[in-house]
Amino acid sequence: MTEVLGRTRDEGISGHLGHYRARDGSAGAPVRIDFDGPHVSLVVGKRGYGKSYTLGVLVEELADAKGVAPVVADPMGAFTTFGGVSGFEVVSEPRVSADALPPRAWCDLLGLDHERPTGSLVWRAATESNTLAGMNDFVSNAEANSATCRAARNHLALAESWDIFSPDGLTAEQCVEPESGIVLDCSGYDESAMNAVVRAVAEDLYRVRIAESVRKLPWLVVDEAHAFFGGVAAPALRTIVTRGRRPGVSLVAATQRPAVLPEVAVSQSDLLVAHRLTSRNDRDALANARPAYMQGSFTDRMPETPGSAVVVDDATESVHAVRIRKRRVEHGGGSPSASNVCSGETNSPVTELRKG
Numbered sequence: 354m355t356e357v358l359g360r361t362r363d364e365g366i367s368g369h370l371g372h373y374r375a376r377d378g379s380a381g382a383p384v385r386i387d388f389d390g391p392h393v394s395l396v397v398g399k400r401g402y403g404k405s406y407t408l409g410v411l412v413e414e415l416a417d418a419k420g421v422a423p424v425v426a427d428p429m430g431a432f433t434t435f436g437g438v439s440g441f442e443v444v445s446e447p448r449v450s451a452d453a454l455p456p457r458a459w460c461d462l463l464g465l466d467h468e469r470p471t472g473s474l475v476w477r478a479a480t481e482s483n484t485l486a487g488m489n490d491f492v493s494n495a496e497a498n499s500a501t502c503r504a505a506r507n508h509l510a511l512a513e514s515w516d517i518f519s520p521d522g523l524t525a526e527q528c529v530e531p532e533s534g535i536v537l538d539c540s541g542y543d544e545s546a547m548n549a550v551v552r553a554v555a556e557d558l559y560r561v562r563i564a565e566s567v568r569k570l571p572w573l574v575v576d577e578a579h580a581f582f583g584g585v586a587a588p589a590l591r592t593i594v595t596r597g598r599r600p601g602v603s604l605v606a607a608t609q610r611p612a613v614l615p616e617v618a619v620s621q622s623d624l625l626v627a628h629r630l631t632s633r634n635d636r637d638a639l640a641n642a643r644p645a646y647m648q649g650s651f652t653d654r655m656p657e658t659p660g661s662a663v664v665v666d667d668a669t670e671s672v673h674a675v676r677i678r679k680r681r682v683e684h685g686g687g688s689p690s691a692s693n694v695c696s697g698e699t700n701s702p703v704t705e706l707r708k709g
């Protein structure tokens with residue numbers, strides 16, 4: 354019998370995650386996960402054990418599900434392979450509108466204290482203007498000490514150098530428009546710039562669902578989530594984690610370092626897919642946030658091979674050993690190996706499968 358993890362009602366839309374894994378490693382019944390209601394899911398595991406691969410499986414399934422819109426924040430370019438899939442859009446170097454960031458976020462983004470003159474000037478510029486050019490004009494014409502104006506202009510020049518702000522930047526409506534989903538390829542950006550993009554998109558997805566101006570339920574999928582929960586994107590991600598359920602905004606976050614995520618991100622996730630984790634800090638972070646399920650069970654059932662996972666489901670208050678299914682879309686996140694480079698081969702799993 355197929356079980357649907359995360360489900361709180363009898364029927365609805367779901368995606369195929371894999372199969373139950375018996376203690377001898379053999380495959381059991383199929384496992385699906387619920388996409389009908391909003392969820393906060395966490396995918397964790399040490400490097401190389403399948404986090405990005407599993408995220409890709411979830412994105413493939415979300416793409417096939419009706420009524421939902423996967424929006425993938427891709428910091429490593431691991432999801433650009435979805436560009437070849439019909440109904441998918443890959444936006445390389447996505448841009449956002451300057452006024453998609455609240456004034457406070459501008460100070461945080463530029464490392465400014467909003468109570469100091471330069472931060473306060475940038476804050477006012479962001480309040481009064483809705484473009485970066487407008488903010489620059491505001492600062493240039495401000496009645497402030499010239500050193501303060503100069504410092505503010507220098508900080509805004511840094512933001513300009515990222516080339517991510519544009520008056521016709523991506524909106525949440527555009528993010529949910531493609532038939533199957535959208536990938537925001539931020540691999541060319543530094544950490545501040547990708548944080549600004551994710552902050553703007555996450556805030557806007559939440560806003561449009563509160564305003565009920567889009568019908569599809571967005572699923573924001575964030576790889577390397579520790580980089581975003583530790584940056585300017587954090588307040589918007591926290592909002593989805595703590596308040597996304599009512600407007601129907603879901604989050605899937607993947608990280609190899611659950612110990613550095615805010616506790617709320619771990620404790621509020623209702624579906625945890627844990628690949629192999631060997632750092633005690635990371636295992637403790639999960640166990641402390643979910644003592645009821647994790648004590649003993651995770652270490653006892655520690656996955657050993659890439660693609661194996663322990664799935665903790667809040668809806669059924671249960672823990673399962675699962676083998677994640679194979680990808681249909683080529684996985685773009687595998688590491689190259691020197692031996693394959695020498696033989697001219699790739700080690701993409703899809704290529705390997707085709708050959709096999």
Ligand SMILES: Nc1ncnc2c1ncn2[C@@H]1O[C@H](COP(=O)(O)OP(=O)(O)OP(=O)(O)O)[C@@H](O)[C@H]1O
Nearest residue numbers: 400401402403404405406659660677678686687702
């Ligand atoms: N479910 C699976 N089925 C088959 N192979 C898998 C599966 N999951 C992972 N793999 C293999 O393991 C490799 C590493 O997976 P992946 O790139 O997702 O690791 P990761 O944990 O995201 O690592 P990183 O932190 O470096 O991004 C993949 O390239 C693939 O070959």
